[in-house]
Amino acid sequence: MELILDNLKKQYGDKVALDIPQLTIESGQLVGLVGNNGAGKTTMLRLILDLIEATEGCVLSDRQDVAKSSEWKSYTGSFIDGRFLVDFYTPEEYFALIARLYGISDSDLNERLAGFSQLMHDEILGTKKYLRDFSQGNRQKVGIIGAMLIQPKVLLLDEPFNYLDPSSQIVVARMIHQLNQEHGVTVVISSHNLNFVADISTRILLLEKGRLIKDLPNIEGSAIAEINEYFSSEA
Amino acid sequence: MWFMQIRRDFHWQSVFITIYLLVLVIVMAVGVWAGAHEQLERLGNSHFFDYITPAIAMSFIIPDFMFKLFWHRDPVEMDDSLRTRPVPQRSWSQFILLSQLLSGLTWMMPSCYIVALCLFGVGWQAALLSFVAVLLVSMVNTLVVCCWRRAPGNRYTLPIVFGYLLYLFLTGVYVVISTAIVLVPYLKVSRKATAETPVEAHVLQVVAILLGFIVLLLVALWLLYTYFNRLRNYNENRDGGGHVHQWGKVSLMSIEWVSVLRSKRMRTSVLVIAVVFLLNGYLQQMPEVFNETGFNSMLLLAIAFPSVILGQWCMGIEANYCHGIWSRPWPIETILRNKYYFFVILNAIMTMLLLPSVFLQGMSIFTLMANFIGASGFYVLLMLPTCLFSSRMDLFSSAFFNYQGGNKRLNIYSIVILLPLAIYFASYYMLPSWVADIIMASLGIAGFLLHRWFIGWLSRIWVRRRYSIMERWMTE
Numbered sequence: 180m181e182l183i184l185d186n187l188k189k190q191y192g193d194k195v196a197l198d199i200p201q202l203t204i205e206s207g208q209l210v211g212l213v214g215n216n217g218a219g220k221t222t223m224l225r226l227i228l229d230l231i232e233a234t235e236g237c238v239l240s241d242r243q244d245v246a247k248s249s250e251w252k253s254y255t256g257s258f259i260d261g262r263f264l265v266d267f268y269t270p271e272e273y274f275a276l277i278a279r280l281y282g283i284s285d286s287d288l289n290e291r292l293a294g295f296s297q298l299m300h301d302e303i304l305g306t307k308k309y310l311r312d313f314s315q316g317n318r319q320k321v322g323i324i325g326a327m328l329i330q331p332k333v334l335l336l337d338e339p340f341n342y343l344d345p346s347s348q349i350v351v352a353r354m355i356h357q358l359n360q361e362h363g364v365t366v367v368i369s370s371h372n373l374n375f376v377a378d379i380s381t382r383i384l385l386l387e388k389g390r391l392i393k394d395l396p397n398i399e400g401s402a403i404a405e406i407n408e409y410f411s412s413e414a
Numbered sequence: 415m416w417f418m419q420i421r422r423d424f425h426w427q428s429v430f431i432t433i434y435l436l437v438l439v440i441v442m443a444v445g446v447w448a449g450a451h452e453q454l455e456r457l458g459n460s461h462f463f464d465y466i467t468p469a470i471a472m473s474f475i476i477p478d479f480m481f482k483l484f485w486h487r488d489p490v491e492m493d494d495s496l497r498t499r500p501v502p503q504r505s506w507s508q509f510i511l512l513s514q515l516l517s518g519l520t521w522m523m524p525s526c527y528i529v530a531l532c533l534f535g536v537g538w539q540a541a542l543l544s545f546v547a548v549l550l551v552s553m554v555n556t557l558v559v560c561c562w563r564r565a566p567g568n569r570y571t572l573p574i575v576f577g578y579l580l581y582l583f584l585t586g587v588y589v590v591i592s593t594a595i596v597l598v599p600y601l602k603v604s605r606k607a608t609a610e611t612p613v614e615a616h617v618l619q620v621v622a623i624l625l626g627f628i629v630l631l632l633v634a635l636w637l638l639y640t641y642f643n644r645l646r647n648y649n650e651n652r653d654g655g656g657h658v659h660q661w662g663k664v665s666l667m668s669i670e671w672v673s674v675l676r677s678k679r680m681r682t683s684v685l686v687i688a689v690v691f692l693l694n695g696y697l698q699q700m701p702e703v704f705n706e707t708g709f710n711s712m713l714l715l716a717i718a719f720p721s722v723i724l725g726q727w728c729m730g731i732e733a734n735y736c737h738g739i740w741s742r743p744w745p746i747e748t749i750l751r752n753k754y755y756f757f758v759i760l761n762a763i764m765t766m767l768l769l770p771s772v773f774l775q776g777m778s779i780f781t782l783m784a785n786f787i788g789a790s791g792f793y794v795l796l797m798l799p800t801c802l803f804s805s806r807m808d809l810f811s812s813a814f815f816n817y818q819g820g821n822k823r824l825n826i827y828s829i830v831i832l833l834p835l836a837i838y839f840a841s842y843y844m845l846p847s848w849v850a851d852i853i854m855a856s857l858g859i860a861g862f863l864l865h866r867w868f869i870g871w872l873s874r875i876w877v878r879r880r881y882s883i884m885e886r887w888m889t890e
Contacts, residue, residue, distance in 0.1 A: 228741045232881035252743040262888070263739040265669075267676040275664040280742050309656045309676070311810070360496065 180254060180332045180365050181206045182227060186236035189222050191390075196222045197389045199236075204367060204382075209359040211380035211397070212369035213406060214359050218386040220369035221259065224337050227367070228257055240333065253281070256331030258322035258339070266311035270303045273310060274328060281329045288328075295324045298350045316342040323351060327358065334358065336368045340375055348372070352379050373410075377403035385409065452645035460566040467626045468589045471527075471548045475582065478523050479555045486519060486556065490564045491647050514556045524549045540619050543624035550631035554581070559640040566647045573641070581634050587631060592623040666748060670756035673731045674724065679811055680731070684720045688764065691716045699775040709842035710777065711852075714835065717764045718789035721757035722831060725797025726804070726824060728753060729876075733806035733887040740880065747873035750798055756863060757794040761786055784851035784858075785838075791858030793834045795865055798872055800827060802879060806887045 188195070197219040204210055211223070212220045227238050229245040237244050240251035247305035258264070258305040265273055278288040292304070302317055305322075310318060319342045326334060340348045356379040358364045370376050375380045376383060383402045393409065395402035424705055492506055527548045531541045558578055565571040659675075674680040694718030697703065704710060732739060732749060739749070765786040771777040803823040837857070841850035876883065 230737050230740060230884060249743065249745075252741065254743070257741050259737065259742070262735055263741070264738065265735045267673055268664075269658055272664045272672075275668065276666075277742070279665060280744055309658065 180241045181362060182333065182365065183239040183242075184223075184227075184236070187223075187226060187238060187240060189219075189226060189231065190234040194373060195389045197226065197386075199223070202391065202394075204365060206365050207363040208361070209356070209366040209369070209381045211376035211383045212367060212370075212386060213371070213373060213376055214386035215410075217388070219389040220386055221337050223386070224257070224259055224367065224369060224391070227335060228255070228259070230259075242286055251333070254332040256329050256333070257327035257335040258326040259277075259335075259337040261318065263322055263325070264310050264318060267309055269309060270313075271308065273321060273325060277325050277328055283329070284317050284378065291328055291330070292324075295327070295354075298324065298347060298354070300347070307362070312402060314342075316344065316347070317393040319343060320347065327354065330362070334366045334368075336366075338370055338399050340370055340372045341370055343379050348375065355379060373403065374405055378408065421705070423696070439656050463766070467595060468544065468547065471544055471551055471592050471627070472585060472589045474523050474548060475551055475585075477553055482559045482561075483521060486559045488513065488517065488519075488560075490560045493744055505638065510560060510642065511639060513558070514560065515553060517556065520549070520552045520556050521681040523552045537617060537620070540620045540624065543621060543628065547624055547627050547631060550628060550635065554631055554634050554638065557635065557642065561638060561642050561645065564596060564642065564645045564647050566645070570645060577637070577641075585630055585634075587626070588627065592626065613691065662808070666744075667752045667755070671759075672674055673809070677731065677807075679722065679807065679809055683723055684760075687723050688720045691719045692706075692764065692767055696771055696775070699771050699777050704775075707843075709847065710781075713768075713777075713781065713790060713855075714785050714793070714838045716768060717761050717785055718793045718834075721789075721794050722797055724760070725753075725757060725794055726800055726828070726831075727807050728798055728804055729801040730804045730807035731807055731809065733804070734809060735890075736884050736885060740884065745873070746876050747870055748877075750801060750869045750873055752795060754798060754869060758790040759795070761790045761794065778847065778851075780851050781847060784855040787858030787862075788834070788838075788854035791865070792863030795861045795868060796830050796834065798869065799830075800824060801872065801876055802883070803827070808890045809847070822886065 182204040184199050184204075186201070187197065187199045189197040199412065212223065214220055222231070226233055227240070227245065229238070233246070237246060239245070240255065243250055245251050249380055265276065268276065274288060274292060275285075277283075278285070278387070283291070292299075298320055303313075303321060306313075310321060313321070319339070326336060336355070339351055339355070343351060352375045355368065357365055359366050359379075359381075368376070368380075377397060377400045380397050380402075383393070383395045383397050383406060384391060386408065393405070395405060397403075472565040490510065492501065496506070524545060527545060530543065537654065560575060561574050562571060565574060674684060691712060698707075698712040729749070738744075739746075765782060768777070768782060771881045772779050772782060803821065805821050805824070834857075838850075838854065841853045845853075
């Protein structure tokens with residue numbers, strides 16, 4: 180499933196949060212979005228998910244405008260922030276709700292959740308706690324699992340490595356990479372962790388003040404040097 | 415810093431509500447005085463009120479304490495940013511004492527007391543001292559609640575309970591004995607003889623009683639302050655788990671009642687409203703009341719109001735996870751329709767709870783059913799449009815006097831809530847009961863028949879306005 184950002188612009192008053200004339204994310208690519216704070220990474224993801232209105236332009240998912248069609252929801256998994264979680268649910272109930280929405284049977288759900296046991300580390304299921312009582316790290320894990328659980332064709336994650344311990348970061352990075360390599364999932368992840376992004380991404384987009392500064396193919400981590408050099412010069 | 419926070423959190427709404435409550439108290443007091451001003455003047459001239467002001471102050475203790483127990487939300491413990499800095503515990507305790515002395519909650523009861531003092535002709539010495547006494551009573555209650563909230567566990571709350579009971583006992587005994595000492599001669603001897611006693615003697619007696627009362631209160635305050643200063647608590651997350659209650663299998667329908675049952679604010683609001691209006695429904699069906707009006711003026715509200723209360727915040731709960739909804743195949747129309755059915759279920763529960771009135775109080779079953787149909791088909795349907803302008807609800811805060819989530823558009827739309835009530839009252843007041851039953855049932859049936867079309871139309875409007883709605887929820 181390819182994503183096309185066509186003349187996409189988001190403006191808040193006089194401030195341009197995002198301005199991308201043309202960007203195509205081919206099906207099966209694993210794209211890393213990097214940039215300083217306020218670069219427009221989260222804004223771009225929110226526009227792709229139709230959570231905010233574009234000032235100009237549109238986002239096409241599988242050649243359909245996301246603002247005009249709902250078809251993209253059935254194959255897109257995503258997690259941006261706490262507003263994706265249902266705080267008064269336990270993790271079991273949250274996953275069961277997602278299963279209902281996507282028509283996943285209970286047996287399939289259990290099978291899929293078993294695949295995330297390494298990430299959950301016995302801290303998520305069976306704890307008899309509501310999501311609002313979990314730590315930030317565990318809430319992040321629940322959100323990521325909720326996005327991947329549906330076996331999406333497009334996966335969008337905003338700073339997925341935040342709040343995670345080092346082991347969990349490695350597990351998440353490995354899972355994203357596996358999803359992309361084995362199932363051809365189109366992935367867009369934003370992160371401040373350049374090493375992880377460089378390790379797993381096939382393409383790196385560098386945003387600065389809403390504009391796409393660099394679009395680098397990342398064959399076996401080839402883009403990391405240029406990325407590091409850019410941020411060093413900005414420092 | 416505390417004053418800056420108060421200034422930045424200031425809302426005119428709180429001022430208006432405070433003035434409104436004070437006006438209510440004044441109106442009630444004036445009403446009492448207007449009804450009995452001759453007797454009150456006579457009693458005032460004989461210094462009767464001077465003698466009983468300690469007892470009046472005493473009578474405020476329990477209601478004031480209960481009020482503060484439910485409503486007191488000021489911080490009693492240092493937050494982490496202060497705790498990790500060189501702020502002495504004693505400074506914090508002194509700050510709590512001062513801030514609670516200046517708190518509106520502490521001054522609420524004394525303010526009402528001033529109104530009473532002005533109307534009942536109390537001498538200035540008694541007025542001043544009894545006002546101080548009432549202020550100290552309020553302050554003691556506030557500090558008890560502060561200690562209660564700060565106490566880490568039963569080992570530290572039990573002394574507060576026993577201490578408070580002892581305080582009530584000692585002050586109660588003092589007030590009863592001292593008031594009896596001065597009142598018994600007043601009652602035994604003729605009023606003429608009492609009136610001949612010099613004014614100075616009256617004043618001295620009253621001042622002595624009140625000063626003794628104030629001393630007792632100051633001792634209680636000092637003991638509480640000392641105890642508060644010794645308490646230590648840590649901001650530990652006590653909700654570590656183990657309190658989860660399952661409410662059936664997860665579905666798009668069950669999320670409606672789970673969200674209400676697990677949200678402290680929603681649950682309390684619905685329960686309180688349900689109990690209050692259910693009782694009123696039964697009271698209005700009593701023959702003495704029913705025969706006066708000819709109909710049960712509370713029936714529709716008793717059935718519908720819990721769902722109306724939830725309906726005014728339609729999508730206010732969903733606003734907390736709106737991005738999770740919109741980024742998934744979770745249609746808004748499904749959410750609204752499930753909400754509508756949930757409100758019908760709520761109305762059915764209230765109707766079942768009113769069923770005993772049919773057998774015990776002779777309520778017409780047709781009237782009950784007609785109003786259930788009217789409430790479910792028509793009344794709750796009118797609440798669904800609030801999904802276009804309701805605010806995000808803070809689900810886990812207290813329900814008492816919590817105005818978070820209110821907005822002007824909601825206040826204006828509340829006029830719509832009056833429409834079904836107007837139809838109800840007009841029908842039952844002006845028309846025969848069976849005709850009014852038919853009107854209510856017809857409205858309900860029409861609502862049921864049209865509800866899918868109406869909800870579909872409403873959801874299409876919501877989808878067109880989704881960006882502005884979700885943006886507003888994100889910034890609230």
